Amino acid sequence: MELFVFVVAAAMVLGGALGVVTRSNPVHAAMSLVLTLFGIAVMFVSHNAHFLAAVQVIVYAGAIVVLFLFVIMLLGVDKAEDLSVEPITNQRPLAAIIGVGISAIVIAAIVSSRAGLGASGEGVNETTFESPDANIRQLARVIFSDNVFAFELTSVLLLVAVIGTVVMARKTKSVGTGK
Amino acid sequence: MIGAILAIDPMLEGNVLWTPLLIVLVKVLLVFVVGLVATMLMVWFERKVIAGMQNRVGPNKAGPWGILQTLADGIKLFFKEDLIPERSDRFMFRLAPYLALVPAFLAFAIIPLGGDFRDGKGGLVTLFGQQTRLQLADPPVGVLFALAISSIAVYGIMLAGWSSGSKYPLLGAVRASAQMVSYEAALGLSLGAVLLVSGTLSTAGIVNMQSSIGNWNIVATGFVPFVIFLIAATAELNRPPFDLVEAEQELVGGFNTEYSSIRFALFFLAEFMNTVTMSALIVTLFFGGPQPISIGNTTLDIPFIPNAIEGTVWLLLKVLVFLYIYVWFRATLPRFRYDQLMDLGWKILIPGSLGWFMLLAAQRVGRDAGWDQIVVTLVTALVLIGGYGLLLAAQHVSRVNREKDGASF
Numbered sequence: 330m331e332l333f334v335f336v337v338a339a340a341m342v343l344g345g346a347l348g349v350v351t352r353s354n355p356v357h358a359a360m361s362l363v364l365t366l367f368g369i370a371v372m373f374v375s376h377n378a379h380f381l382a383a384v385q386v387i388v389y390a391g392a393i394v395v396l397f398l399f400v401i402m403l404l405g406v407d408k409a410e411d412l413s414v415e416p417i418t419n420q421r422p423l424a425a426i427i428g429v430g431i432s433a434i435v436i437a438a439i440v441s442s443r444a445g446l447g448a449s450g451e452g453v454n455e456t457t458f459e460s461p462d463a464n465i466r467q468l469a470r471v472i473f474s475d476n477v478f479a480f481e482l483t484s485v486l487l488l489v490a491v492i493g494t495v496v497m498a499r500k501t502k503s504v505g506t507g508k
Numbered sequence: 509m510i511g512a513i514l515a516i517d518p519m520l521e522g523n524v525l526w527t528p529l530l531i532v533l534v535k536v537l538l539v540f541v542v543g544l545v546a547t548m549l550m551v552w553f554e555r556k557v558i559a560g561m562q563n564r565v566g567p568n569k570a571g572p573w574g575i576l577q578t579l580a581d582g583i584k585l586f587f588k589e590d591l592i593p594e595r596s597d598r599f600m601f602r603l604a605p606y607l608a609l610v611p612a613f614l615a616f617a618i619i620p621l622g623g624d625f626r627d628g629k630g631g632l633v634t635l636f637g638q639q640t641r642l643q644l645a646d647p648p649v650g651v652l653f654a655l656a657i658s659s660i661a662v663y664g665i666m667l668a669g670w671s672s673g674s675k676y677p678l679l680g681a682v683r684a685s686a687q688m689v690s691y692e693a694a695l696g697l698s699l700g701a702v703l704l705v706s707g708t709l710s711t712a713g714i715v716n717m718q719s720s721i722g723n724w725n726i727v728a729t730g731f732v733p734f735v736i737f738l739i740a741a742t743a744e745l746n747r748p749p750f751d752l753v754e755a756e757q758e759l760v761g762g763f764n765t766e767y768s769s770i771r772f773a774l775f776f777l778a779e780f781m782n783t784v785t786m787s788a789l790i791v792t793l794f795f796g797g798p799q800p801i802s803i804g805n806t807t808l809d810i811p812f813i814p815n816a817i818e819g820t821v822w823l824l825l826k827v828l829v830f831l832y833i834y835v836w837f838r839a840t841l842p843r844f845r846y847d848q849l850m851d852l853g854w855k856i857l858i859p860g861s862l863g864w865f866m867l868l869a870a871q872r873v874g875r876d877a878g879w880d881q882i883v884v885t886l887v888t889a890l891v892l893i894g895g896y897g898l899l900l901a902a903q904h905v906s907r908v909n910r911e912k913d914g915a916s917f
Contacts, residue, residue: 356600356670383649383656392689395666398683402670402678436846464648465709
């Protein structure tokens with residue numbers, strides 16, 4: 330059963346990821362991304378991380394990709410791009426070299442840490458019928474007690490990013506002509 | 509393993525036998541059929557009630573009181589020609605109606621449709637020697653499942669508008685996505701208040717907490733989250749007065765302009781299905797779901813009906829009230845302007861629900877720490893008033909800046 334779920338979810342993730350790269354139409358690529366995110370959510374569920382699965386769907390599939398689509402539609406770039414023109418010269422060979430390099434690093438990392446892969450961590454405790462919320466309780470305890478500083482810092486970072494975007498996107502034509 | 513994936517249901521713990529499996533299959537079928545029939549009746553109900561409010565007769569030919577009108581319309585739509593516009597994206601155009609319909613059905617799965625919640629039974633009923641709940645699934649993520657599903661429902665509308673390859677549907681789809689994403693935040697935050705009070709995510713657990721009117725979440729959360737949830741849910745459903753998505757006067761027909769035949773019917777079905785589901789969700793979250801109405805220790809009991817079935821009757825009655833309210837909204841309220849819609853969502857509902865959530869959380873912390881409740885409430889209220897003042901000041905500054913730039917509002 331677990332193997333079956335894994336195979337299906339992995340097929341969804343990989344198929345979606347391939348779709349994101351290969352589809353020339355941005356809307357189709359975004360929908361492939363949704364497929365990938367759903368595959369990851371299924372994997373979370375099969376590892377008993379139900380809350381993470383729900384958040385994955387709500388935040389990534391439900392909000393972020395919707396915003397992607399929104400921008401694609403609003404800016405009208407929803408036509409297939411002409412891929413024969415390269416804005417940066419030698420883009421393709423460079424991309425190939427970097428791609429091969431990154432995969433080499435990842436493979437090297439896996440090979441070097443081969444010994445540690447067999448051991449599995451403690452993980453989340455199984456949710457039971459008596460306490461289906463144990464999952465959230467454990468997650469909340471980790472985020473809001475052990476790692477509360479990093480958590481708050483991340484939210485400040487996001488806030489700075491939002492305010493920075495608004496300030497930079499504002500037109501400043503009133504300078505000098507305003508009064 | 510299967511139990512962990514599908515739902516945490518006591519029936520599915522242990523060996524999978526034939527009886528539980530059959531019960532699950534029957535439940536799936538039942539929920540599907542109930543959903544379809546409820547949607548069919550809702551369409552008829554809306555047309556009939558709105559006709560009454562406008563001094564018309566409404567559908568009255570097909571069946572008694574015209575109750576089969578929806579069925580007749582559905583059959584008619586089946587036999588209509590199915591058009592796919594030339595400039596459309598064919599794959600997405602075909603996919604979109606299903607992306608709208610499937611979430612509508614899925615959300616129905618987590619609503620407790622009955623069961624006996626009295627005397628600490630927790631909604632469990634015994635069917636053929638198996639303990640089970642009268643709901644299709646009680647997943648560990650509970651209500652978050654409904655939230656996830658409602659955020660997926662955006663795709664159907666968005667892709668329908670985009671893939672039609674024409675201007676008005678695209679405008680409708682862009683409006684819809686902006687509106688639904690904005691109001692989802694308010695929906696989630698007011699839901700947070702309910703979860704804070706109930707202390708559980710499971711829908712059956714939330715219903716179980718609301719044993720009498722004093723414990724109903726509408727009272728326990730202090731009424732404000734309910735109002736915000738109702739408004740945000742109406743906007744999420746794209747129903748009047750928030751139906752800018754399909755404003756006929758401006759957009760011809762909205763995102764579904766290019767759709768015809770059965771594909772159009774699927775959108776129509778999804779919309780009414782969502783209305784029924786959302787009403788049931790409101791009842792589950794704020795009005796005790798299948799719990800009977802009881803004040804203190806006296807319970808309003810329907811005689812001659814076993815308690816387990818009585819839950820279904822109560823749920824039906826409560827849901828009917830909200831369905832009527834939705835129709836009432838449609839008959840009486842004029843449509844919002846787009847800037848009013850966004851102002852309401854971002855400047856009133858989201859700060860309002862956040863502030864109320866903070867108040868409830870502060871009271872809870874105060875109770876655990878043994879502080880004086882009145883002081884805690886007063887301090888929180890002062891902080892909230894301060895925050896609201898800052899918000900007003902920020903809005904004032906931005907308005908002044910805009911006017912300096914030459915904007916005329």
